[in-house]
């Protein structure tokens with residue numbers, strides 16, 4: 147259906163207890179490019195089915211624009227999900243990593259969403275990032291995973307963002323590992339940075355879709371199809387963790403005790 151007032155196509159939907167509207171945008175294959183408004187249990191939510199990436203040619207201002215729109219809509223907590231390659235040797239394909247912290251590698255090179263004049267309506271010039279991923283929300287996610295019987299494949303770790311679009315060389319992967327990264331991906335950090343800047347509480351979940359080779363003798367080659375295939379395989383489980391998390395989020399009494 148086409149909204150006459152806008153150039154965004156949309157349609158109404160009802161799926162598995164979630165009701166709302168779908169809006170479509172253009173994004174990378176495997177990302178649906180839809181903005182979904184609806185309810186999980188009695189909680190009103192907005193979902194991005196897909197995101198904008200730096201490697202698609204979007205500026206970091208465009209990549210993070212939805213986060214500021216969510217803030218203006220009254221959103222208080224943002225849950226970011228992504229696919230990433232496992233650098234930590236203990237991680238297995240299909241593991242879910244609760245993101246404890248991140249390394250903003252593009253930010254080191256000046257590709258940072260908060261570069262330029264600071265918009266004081268959203269946050270301060272020099273925001274603290276040492277507590278970007280809320281401790282209380284991380285604990286709730288880990289507790290829920292345990293209750294659901296998923297504790298064998300739910301971990302905590304540090305996510306490192308690279309710009310992409312190529313996957314890492316072995317030398318790059320070794321460097322990221324030595325720097326303290328447990329997984330590597332091409333997204334998320336700009337959105338989290340802007341979310342933290344404007345005072346949103348953040349939970350991050352990263353699905354380990356492939357093992358990143360740190361060894362020249364390994365023959366496996368990562369590709370985007372593998373990433374999509376593992377994402378599909380774990381979609382139901384991730385959905386269960388997320389819906390249970392949202393349903394239990396009222397239990398979080400002191401979300402600010404980070």
Ligand SMILES: O=P(O)(O)O[C@@H]1C[C@H](O)[C@@H](CO)O1
Pocket residue numbers: 197199227228229230310331332333334369370373
């Ligand atoms: O949006 P994410 O980061 O989950 O998308 C995944 C990771 C890379 O951007 C791309 C590579 O397969 O898909």
Ligand code: HPA
Pocket residue numbers: 229230231232313314330331332355356357358368373
């Ligand atoms: O191995 C990877 N590297 C970078 N981004 C990724 N996204 C999924 N897997 C990977």
